[in-house]
Amino acid sequence: MAAIRYGDRLYELRESESVLDALLRAGVPARHSCKAGSCGSCMMRAVDGAVPAKAQTGLKDSWKARGYFLACVCHPDSDLEVAAAEDDAEVPATITSLDRLADDVLRVRLRCGAPFEFRAGQYVTLVRDCQLARSYSIASLPEEGEIELHVRRIPNGRMSGWLSTEAGAGTPVSLLGPSGECFYVPGREDQPMILVGTGTGLAPLYGIVRDALRNGHRGPIQLFHGAVRRDGLYLHDHLTRLAAAHANLEYTASVLEAPDAGDAVSGPIDQLILRRFPNLDGWRGFLCGDPALVGSLRKKLFLAGIASRDIYADAFLPSAT
Amino acid sequence: MHLMNSSSLFEQLGGADAVEAAVDRFYRKVLTDDRVSRFFDGVDMDRQRAKQKAFLTMAFGGPHNYTGKDMRDGHAHLLKMGLDDSHVDAIIELLGSTLREMGAGEDLIGQVAAIAESTRNDVLGR
Ligand SMILES: Cc1cc2nc3c(=O)[nH]c(=O)nc-3n(C[C@H](O)[C@H](O)[C@H](O)COP(=O)(O)OP(=O)(O)OC[C@H]3O[C@@H](n4cnc5c(N)ncnc54)[C@H](O)[C@@H]3O)c2cc1C
Ligand code: HEM
Ligand code: FES
Numbered sequence: 028m029a030a031i032r033y034g035d036r037l038y039e040l041r042e043s044e045s046v047l048d049a050l051l052r053a054g055v056p057a058r059h060s061c062k063a064g065s066c067g068s069c070m071m072r073a074v075d076g077a078v079p080a081k082a083q084t085g086l087k088d089s090w091k092a093r094g095y096f097l098a099c100v101c102h103p104d105s106d107l108e109v110a111a112a113e114d115d116a117e118v119p120a121t122i123t124s125l126d127r128l129a130d131d132v133l134r135v136r137l138r139c140g141a142p143f144e145f146r147a148g149q150y151v152t153l154v155r156d157c158q159l160a161r162s163y164s165i166a167s168l169p170e171e172g173e174i175e176l177h178v179r180r181i182p183n184g185r186m187s188g189w190l191s192t193e194a195g196a197g198t199p200v201s202l203l204g205p206s207g208e209c210f211y212v213p214g215r216e217d218q219p220m221i222l223v224g225t226g227t228g229l230a231p232l233y234g235i236v237r238d239a240l241r242n243g244h245r246g247p248i249q250l251f252h253g254a255v256r257r258d259g260l261y262l263h264d265h266l267t268r269l270a271a272a273h274a275n276l277e278y279t280a281s282v283l284e285a286p287d288a289g290d291a292v293s294g295p296i297d298q299l300i301l302r303r304f305p306n307l308d309g310w311r312g313f314l315c316g317d318p319a320l321v322g323s324l325r326k327k328l329f330l331a332g333i334a335s336r337d338i339y340a341d342a343f344l345p346s347a348t
Numbered sequence: 349m350h351l352m353n354s355s356s357l358f359e360q361l362g363g364a365d366a367v368e369a370a371v372d373r374f375y376r377k378v379l380t381d382d383r384v385s386r387f388f389d390g391v392d393m394d395r396q397r398a399k400q401k402a403f404l405t406m407a408f409g410g411p412h413n414y415t416g417k418d419m420r421d422g423h424a425h426l427l428k429m430g431l432d433d434s435h436v437d438a439i440i441e442l443l444g445s446t447l448r449e450m451g452a453g454e455d456l457i458g459q460v461a462a463i464a465e466s467t468r469n470d471v472l473g474r
Contacts, residue, residue, distance in 0.1 A: 324391050330379060334398055335372055 032075075032108040040102075045275040046071070046082075046109065047098035060152075060232060062347035064100035067206040068152045068160035070116065071098045076107035085206065089115070112203065118143045122198045123173055125190065129261035132227060133190055135176040143202065145169060146210035147234025148313070150341065151176075152203035153186065161186040164231035164315065164341060165205065168238055174202075175238040177230035177261070185346075199330075202326070209313060209339040211238040217246045220311045222326060223300060225253040228316020229262060231341060235313055240273055248276045249304070251321075253296035288310065297324050308332030311339075318342035350464045353473050357409035357459050361452060374446040375400045383438040407443060407464045419470035427473050436471060440464050 031038040031046055038049045047069050050057040060068040073094040083091045083102035083140045095112065119140035130135050145151070146164065150164045150173065167175035180187045194200075209231055220239065222232040229252050236250055250270075254260050260280045270278040280291035281299050294297055297320070304310075312333045321342040329335055362369070375397060379385050388396060406412045414422075423431060440461050447457045 322392065326379065329372075329393065330376060335375075335393070 029103045030106050031103075032106070032285050033110070037335045045099050046103065046107070050098070053140060056158055058154065058158055059099055060161050061344040062099045064078040064343055065342070065344050066152065066160075066162040067097065067150070067204055068162060068181075069098040070095055070112045070152075071101075071109045071205060072096075072112055072116075074108040074110050076103065076191040077105060078107065079103060087206075116203060117198050118202045120174070120200050120202050122194055122196060122200060124196055125194065127256055128177065131180045132261045133178045133180065133187070133257075135178055135190060137174045137176070137200070137202070138172070139174065139202065143174075143205075145174075145205040147238040148210035148231040148339075149205035150209075150231070151205050154201045155189065156185065156199070159185055159189075160203070161346065162204075162206075164207075164209075164227075164234075164343075166230040166233045167301065168234060168241065175230075175234075177227040177233075179227045179281065191290075204218075207341055209235070209315065209341045211242065211244070213242045215246075215311075216242075216244050218309065218311050219247045219249070220244070220313070221249045221251070221300070221304065221328070222313040223251045223253070223296065224314075225296065225316035225320055226255075226259065228314075228321075228341075228343060231315050232313060233262065233266075236269075236276065240276065245275060248273075250276065250278045251281065251296060251300060251317075252278070253281045253283065255283045257282050257289050257291060260291060263291075277335055296320070296329055300324075301327060304331065311337045312339040314338070316343055318344055350469070352441070353394075355464075357456065358405075358411075359410050360456060361447075361460075364405075366410060366450070367401055367410065370404055370446050370450060371397060371400050373402060373449065374442065377446060379402045381438060381442060384435050384442075387429060387431065387435070404443075406467075407460050409459070409463055416467075416470040419467050420473050423471045424473060431472065433468070433472065436468050 028040045028042065031049055033055065035330050038053050040049050047057055047059055052093060058068050060066045073096060078094065078096045079102060082096040086095055120137045122135060123138050124136045145165055147165055147168050150162045152160050152162045154160045163176040163178060165174055166177055167173060178187050178190055180191050222236060224232045232250060232348060236248060239248060252260060263280055266278040270276045281296045282288040282291045282293050283295065285293035307328055310326050310333050314324050321340050325338055325340050328338060378388055399416050406414060443464060444461060447460060
């Protein structure tokens with residue numbers, strides 16, 4: 028089996044063990060969250076040795092060239108010397124405000140202490156001083172100056188709970204990234220677009236919709252937000268006004284639990300969408316939020332006619348142990 | 349299957365571009381065909397699509413590194429789900445109709461079917 032050199036120690040990899048798991052097993056406090064090659068939290072840098080291509084899938088070319096890889100999906104065939112992601116991959120930032128958008132949704136605004144290029148809809152990995160790392164999608168546009176995230180409070184959540192109760196304006200954090208392909212690519216301005224988010228899956232979509240409008244997108248833009256209960260539609264009034272101001276934007280709110288739907292539609296969001304849009308040939312689609320729903324909707328929209336290269340999806344995978 | 353003069357078939361079909369053009373079409377057929385869709389129920393579409401491309405590249409006579417043993421191992425879990433000759437027939441049929449819709453001639457379609465056919469026993473673990 029291959030061995031990993033990290034710092035001044037050697038770590039033997041067990042059969043089918045990832046670099047991340049080997050380090051964690053030995054008690055190294057290596058950053059991680061999803062353990063599925065998706066969130067970017069576990070990024071490390073190879074100093075010497077061959078990194079399997081699979082461990083670099085989805086990383087920017089410039090990062091690949093510098094040897095960055097995702098430790099949770101890295102199963103090297105031969106010895107590898109690795110180092111923590113360098114400071115140049117990490118940007119210091121300060122929380123500027125924290126407010127409640129709903130009972131369990133926080134809006135987190137951050138100012139970066141160094142230039143940080145991103146597209147609305149990509150995600151950043153937020154790192155606390157204790158090295159805990161979690162990924163969040165960007166709801167703001169670069170020219171807005173601050174980075175806006177929508178964070179759902181999870182019971183006993185180590186990051187979301189900390190943000191809700193302990194962090195405040197002025198708290199320092201750092202950011203890794205950005206990562207992800209889920210953003211508006213200018214061009215094909217007349218193409219119809221459908222965006223579907225559940226819960227805080229709305230965050231990237233809110234950024235993408237405004238990015239598309241700002242880029243002069245002319246085709247119809249169908250934005251769907253799904254929540255379990257009516258009070259989870261945390262940007263309802265704001266999005267209703269945004270849609271009223273743009274002829275090509277339509278906003279549909281849907282609530283799973285019928286009794287309190289109010290002015291939203293009730294029922295499963297996937298059925299609602301496929302009833303209204305049985306044929307999506309030629310569309311562009313964006314899907315974010317709950318992993319099971321993102322996975323199944325992705326398949327359903329594909330079968331309704333969207334080309335797979337026109338589907339952009341980010342499943343909000345939870346942390347894994 | 350390596351015995352066939354298959355590189356020219358791959359070129360005649362249009363190579364990697366043809367695979368790219370065929371994959372969505374073929375994958376949609378597979379997912380909506382009641383005979384075989386249940387074998388493809390996994391939620392992870394990216395992974396499934398990558399495997400469809402591998403399948404099409406192989407069937408189109410393109411370059412690949414799969415051995416008979418890989419085909420056995422890769423489909424062993426499907427045998428437990430009841431995979432049999434009728435499913436191989438269905439996949440070969442869907443492959444043919446995909447190519448027909450893309451305008452391929454019957455001669456090339458026959459050659460593709462023959463490549464798929466040559467893997468039947470491995471796929472079915474015989
Ligand atoms: C690409 C990507 C983008 C993301 N974008 C966002 C975003 O924009 N907004 C956002 O709010 N989140 C987003 N997430 C999820 C986020 O990264 C964290 O997983 C989430 O905030 C929970 O972290 P935590 O530290 O608070 O909870 P943890 O301490 O990680 O979890 C505490 C416990 O709750 C469980 N748990 C975690 N998540 C859930 C859940 N959803 N439902 C039920 N149980 C759960 C855990 O398994 C654990 O037992 C994204 C994830 C990914 C991979
Ligand atoms: C006709 C001959 C066939 C050939 C040449 C073939 C070829 C392949 C190839 C190359 C792969 C990718 C393997 C990998 O990279 O792991 C694959 C995977 C797969 N094949 Fe086939 N296949 C055939 C028939 C079938 C049939 C009849 C079914 C079911 C109806 C089927 C279902 C699958 C499934 C579900 C996978 C993905 C398995 C996974 O997720 O690991 N195949 N096949
Ligand atoms: S990408 Fe490795 S832990 Fe998420």
